[in-house]
Amino acid sequence: MSIVLEQLTKRYDGQPVVNRVSLEIPEGEFFVLIGPSGSGKSTVLRMIAGLNVVDQGRVLLHGRDVTNAPPQQRGVGFVFQHYALFRHMSVADNIEFGLRVRRVAPAARRRRRDELLELVGLAGLGRRMPGQLSGGQQQRVALARALAHQPEVLLLDEPFGALDAKIRVDLRRALRDIQSRLGITTIFVTHDQDEAFELADRLGVMNFGRLLEVGPPAELYQRPQTEFVATFLGTGSLLAGQCAGGEVRVGLLRFPLTTQVPPGVAAGPAPVHVLFRPEDVVLGANVAALDAAPFSSGKVESISFSGSFERVRVRLPAMPAVRAIAPPVSYGDDSFQVDALRTLEQARQAPLADGDSVWVAVRRIHALAYPGLSFLIMVDGSPLGQAALSVGGQMARLAHARVTLLGFGQPPAAMAQIVQAAREALGSGLAALETRSTPDSLVMAAAGECERNSFDVIVAGCAPATSPALVERLLESGPKNLLLVPQTLPIPVSALVSITDSEHGKQDVLVAGPLLHAMGAEATLLCVVPEAGRDSQPRTRIEQFLTDGARTLEAMGVTARTVVGTGPVVEAVRRQLDAGGHDMLVLGAPLADRSGRVAMSSRMRQVLEAAPRHPILIVRSRYAADVGPQRTFDGRIVIIEEVTP
Amino acid sequence: MNAPTAPASAQGMAGRPAWWPRGGGPRLAALAYLAVMLFVPLGVILQDGLRAGLGGLWGAVSTPVAAHALRLTFWTAGVMAAINAVLGTLTAYVLVRYSFPGKGLLNAIVDLPLAIPTLVTGVMLVVLYGPQAALGAWLQDALGWRIIFAPPGIILALLFVTFPFVVRAVQPVLASLDREQDEAAETLGAGAWTIFRRITFPALLLPVTSGTLLSFARAIGEFGAIVIVAGNIPLKSQTAAVYVLGQVESENRLGASAVSIVMLSVAYALVLVVDWLQHRRTAWVRE
Numbered sequence: 001m002s003i004v005l006e007q008l009t010k011r012y013d014g015q016p017v018v019n020r021v022s023l024e025i026p027e028g029e030f031f032v033l034i035g036p037s038g039s040g041k042s043t044v045l046r047m048i049a050g051l052n053v054v055d056q057g058r059v060l061l062h063g064r065d066v067t068n069a070p071p072q073q074r075g076v077g078f079v080f081q082h083y084a085l086f087r088h089m090s091v092a093d094n095i096e097f098g099l100r101v102r103r104v105a106p107a108a109r110r111r112r113r114d115e116l117l118e119l120v121g122l123a124g125l126g127r128r129m130p131g132q133l134s135g136g137q138q139q140r141v142a143l144a145r146a147l148a149h150q151p152e153v154l155l156l157d158e159p160f161g162a163l164d165a166k167i168r169v170d171l172r173r174a175l176r177d178i179q180s181r182l183g184i185t186t187i188f189v190t191h192d193q194d195e196a197f198e199l200a201d202r203l204g205v206m207n208f209g210r211l212l213e214v215g216p217p218a219e220l221y222q223r224p225q226t227e228f229v230a231t232f233l234g235t236g237s238l239l240a241g242q243c244a245g246g247e248v249r250v251g252l253l254r255f256p257l258t259t260q261v262p263p264g265v266a267a268g269p270a271p272v273h274v275l276f277r278p279e280d281v282v283l284g285a286n287v288a289a290l291d292a293a294p295f296s297s298g299k300v301e302s303i304s305f306s307g308s309f310e311r312v313r314v315r316l317p318a319m320p321a322v323r324a325i326a327p328p329v330s331y332g333d334d335s336f337q338v339d340a341l342r343t344l345e346q347a348r349q350a351p352l353a354d355g356d357s358v359w360v361a362v363r364r365i366h367a368l369a370y371p372g373l374s375f376l377i378m379v380d381g382s383p384l385g386q387a388a389l390s391v392g393g394q395m396a397r398l399a400h401a402r403v404t405l406l407g408f409g410q411p412p413a414a415m416a417q418i419v420q421a422a423r424e425a426l427g428s429g430l431a432a433l434e435t436r437s438t439p440d441s442l443v444m445a446a447a448g449e450c451e452r453n454s455f456d457v458i459v460a461g462c463a464p465a466t467s468p469a470l471v472e473r474l475l476e477s478g479p480k481n482l483l484l485v486p487q488t489l490p491i492p493v494s495a496l497v498s499i500t501d502s503e504h505g506k507q508d509v510l511v512a513g514p515l516l517h518a519m520g521a522e523a524t525l526l527c528v529v530p531e532a533g534r535d536s537q538p539r540t541r542i543e544q545f546l547t548d549g550a551r552t553l554e555a556m557g558v559t560a561r562t563v564v565g566t567g568p569v570v571e572a573v574r575r576q577l578d579a580g581g582h583d584m585l586v587l588g589a590p591l592a593d594r595s596g597r598v599a600m601s602s603r604m605r606q607v608l609e610a611a612p613r614h615p616i617l618i619v620r621s622r623y624a625a626d627v628g629p630q631r632t633f634d635g636r637i638v639i640i641e642e643v644t645p
Numbered sequence: 646m647n648a649p650t651a652p653a654s655a656q657g658m659a660g661r662p663a664w665w666p667r668g669g670g671p672r673l674a675a676l677a678y679l680a681v682m683l684f685v686p687l688g689v690i691l692q693d694g695l696r697a698g699l700g701g702l703w704g705a706v707s708t709p710v711a712a713h714a715l716r717l718t719f720w721t722a723g724v725m726a727a728i729n730a731v732l733g734t735l736t737a738y739v740l741v742r743y744s745f746p747g748k749g750l751l752n753a754i755v756d757l758p759l760a761i762p763t764l765v766t767g768v769m770l771v772v773l774y775g776p777q778a779a780l781g782a783w784l785q786d787a788l789g790w791r792i793i794f795a796p797p798g799i800i801l802a803l804l805f806v807t808f809p810f811v812v813r814a815v816q817p818v819l820a821s822l823d824r825e826q827d828e829a830a831e832t833l834g835a836g837a838w839t840i841f842r843r844i845t846f847p848a849l850l851l852p853v854t855s856g857t858l859l860s861f862a863r864a865i866g867e868f869g870a871i872v873i874v875a876g877n878i879p880l881k882s883q884t885a886a887v888y889v890l891g892q893v894e895s896e897n898r899l900g901a902s903a904v905s906i907v908m909l910s911v912a913y914a915l916v917l918v919v920d921w922l923q924h925r926r927t928a929w930v931r932e
């Protein structure tokens with residue numbers, strides 16, 4: 001193996017930006033690391049080069065452990081996004097720098113320099129200064145410079161990110177050509193999937209510091225194993241479905257499974273996510289015109305032309321028991337959209353216009369194992385811990401979720417007993433059950449475990465009314481949904497969802513929906529009008545807002561009602577909890593400030609106090625994460641030029 | 646906007662006459678201020694010093710006392726500038742590249758010499774190195790080094806007074822340098838010293854030079870600190886500025902003006918060079 005990474009981890013401010021990344025890259029491979037900005041891909045590259053210190057794990061280059069070696073001793077070539085050429089040196093001096101440092105004789109140096117200028121297509125430009133070259137030429141110089149000392153490994157950190165489209169394509173070809181001629185093991189970091197697909201022998205997809213999947217580009221595109229990879233690479237539709245005996249069901253419709261059964265899916269019916277790509281979608285004026293399994297009919301929403309293809313966006317009406325995972329349902333909408341890609345020939349034969357009715361069929365489907373929700377249940381043998389175990393366990397069983405039981409805050413001997421008892425209490429009916437224990441406190445234990453694995457819900461025994469500070473610390477520990485259980489209760493079936501009529505409120509509904517669906521609870525959406533004033537305008541607007549929310553929840557498979565409250569929020573919540581017979585309260589998480597601290601408003605504390613005996617689910621939307629702290633790494637200025645593909 | 650309302654376009658926007666340039670008011674005020682504050686005094690001293698012609702000027706400058714004062718001024722300023730170039734760059738490097746407790750305080754102290762009266766600087770040095778002070782006495786007895794009333798005292802005083810010049814010239818340039826160039830050099834196998842010598846320092850050459858020249862120009866005219874530290878011993882520790890004071894006091898106006906003109910010309914030439922360097926640097930950065 002040319003490059004081996006073992007459990008590589010890097011933290012900034014305690015948060016892991018690279019989280020246990022393990023990878024093996026054989027000799028001569030062109031490996032592309034792709035992910036959205038902030039996913040940790042550049043940090044991985046910099047750790048391999050020795051430019052960032054490794055917090056945990058190991059880096060091996062050709063079997064040599066270089067984890068703690070300085071960059072000078074690693075024998076890598078590194079190409080930066082912004083070239084990083086030595087501005088006061090000529091092109092020739094730039095390229096010769098690595099050789100000069102190694103005290104190579106002048107004659108040999110000049111020979112090597114001319115060779116490299118030839119290789120990167122800049123022969124004769126050695127006397128120029130970097131400032132006299134175009135961006136593309138400068139990056140060619142940087143590549144030549146990185147190759148001069150004949151490194152064993154070539155690392156490129158978004159090398160073409162600052163260049164325009166045409167030059168990128170030229171440079172891509174040139175790079176691939178040079179790489180295969182030299183046979184040098186290469187890691188190329190990018191956020192551009194065209195680049196990734198064209199260059200990669202193998203591709204690694206990163207998100208939130210984790211390396212999610214590794215494989216050849218075609219494999220990852222056609223048969224992704226995770227939801228993120230399915231939606232990040234290429235476009236397509238992802239729907240919730242069922243898999244049983246070589247057949248995939250989406251709602252009432254059945255498709256033969258054309259790719260292999262997803263690993264980990266049993267013979268019996270199992271929930272899956274169904275992926276189809278725009279090129280697999282067939283459009284026809286009627287069912288007879290389709291040469292594939294018909295899916296539904298809808299209206300053409302837009303048509304866009306992209307060179308050799310035509311992209312048709314069709315909006316399909318809500319179908320019973322069909323839920324869209326991606327593109328995500330938008331607030332106030334229960335229909336979903338499907339993209340179809342047609343050749344211009346097909347477009348000529350059956351022209352379509354905006355607003356036309358069409359039938360949609362799907363030629364090929366890929367089913368991803370849907371791992372189900374994942375719960376982290378915190379137990380410590382106390383009555384509160386037992387309450388978390390009882391309520392969380394029942395909910396997890398209903399949701400057919402994966403559960404991690406985490407014992408905390410007790411000495412190891414007592415812990416083993418507690419965890420064993422909890423394990424027996426949970427019994428069977430779960431997708432998976434893991435147990436772990438730690439003597440840490442509740443907050444520390446939860447934070448540590450969330451770093452190791454990602455969870456949808458953390459269940460903790462906690463009376464939020466009496467310990468708001470504990471809730472704040474738990475919210476700070478990670479972007480997770482939090483279920484706080486104050487006492488042992490029967491499983492909740494009717495949730496009161498208190499939202500504000502804002503973007504934040506919309507996001508809360510979109511996050512809470514799938515959780516409530518999995519738990520089988522119904523929802524009542526509550527929004528409060530400050531004063532029962534004469535002006536009816538706010539009230540009408542809020543009613544519309546709630547109706548949209550209820551429609552969205554229905555599309556996610558959650559039975560929903562709406563209530564408009566009046567007067568102080570706390571009073572409205574208390575009244576509705578009593579009157580509506582709700583047995584759970586759902587709230588949106590307060591936003592973290594720039595330093596990552598979470599402080600609940602006094603109103604939120606009062607709302608928590610209004611429900612002292614109810615389980616409270618605090619949902620954390622992406623919105624909260626986006627306006628939260630933006631981290632820049634070790635104080636360097638991070639130039640953000642990334643575009644989401 | 647080309648609505649042809651004839652009277653408005655003839656009168657101009659503010660109703661001023663057509664021959665009056667845009668921004669004429671502020672421009673005139675600034676030029677008048679410059680003339681009164683700078684040009685007139687400069688003109689007067691030039692006229693005064695050249696009253697007896699170039700020969701007279703040369704005669705006044707080349708008396709043994711005046712020539713010694715000028716030589717002493719320039720060589721002490723030169724030694725100071727050399728020390729300042731090295732240590733000022735080092736200070737700036739430490740302030741930009743390292744973080745340590747008390748860094749903010751140190752950064753603020755750099756400007757202190759600009760704020761304290763130079764007389765006070767002189768007094769501080771006399772207290773520290775004077776023959777009555779412990780350190781001064783020891784240096785003189787054990788090593789035979791005489792600091793106060795001697796050139797070393799002058800150099801120390803100048804170093805103190807001009808300390809901020811190189812630091813503040815280098816600091817912003819160093820802070821704005823692209824660290825990726827250093828990182829690139831590291832991956833190419835260069836050690837810390839090589840990186841400083843081959844990558845960092847070439848980029849700092851212009852600010853170091855201009856800071857050094859400025860400190861030299863500033864040092865030529867230093868009076869307050871030196872008159873305390875060096876005293877006023879002709880042919881021994883009397884610098885040009887102190888000499889000028891002596892000539893003014895003994896009503897030898899030609900002697901005072903002539904030496905002043907030499908100091909002034911050297912300082913102005915240096916300022917011109919610094920300006921040219923700054924210009925080159927901005928042009929180079931833009932390219």
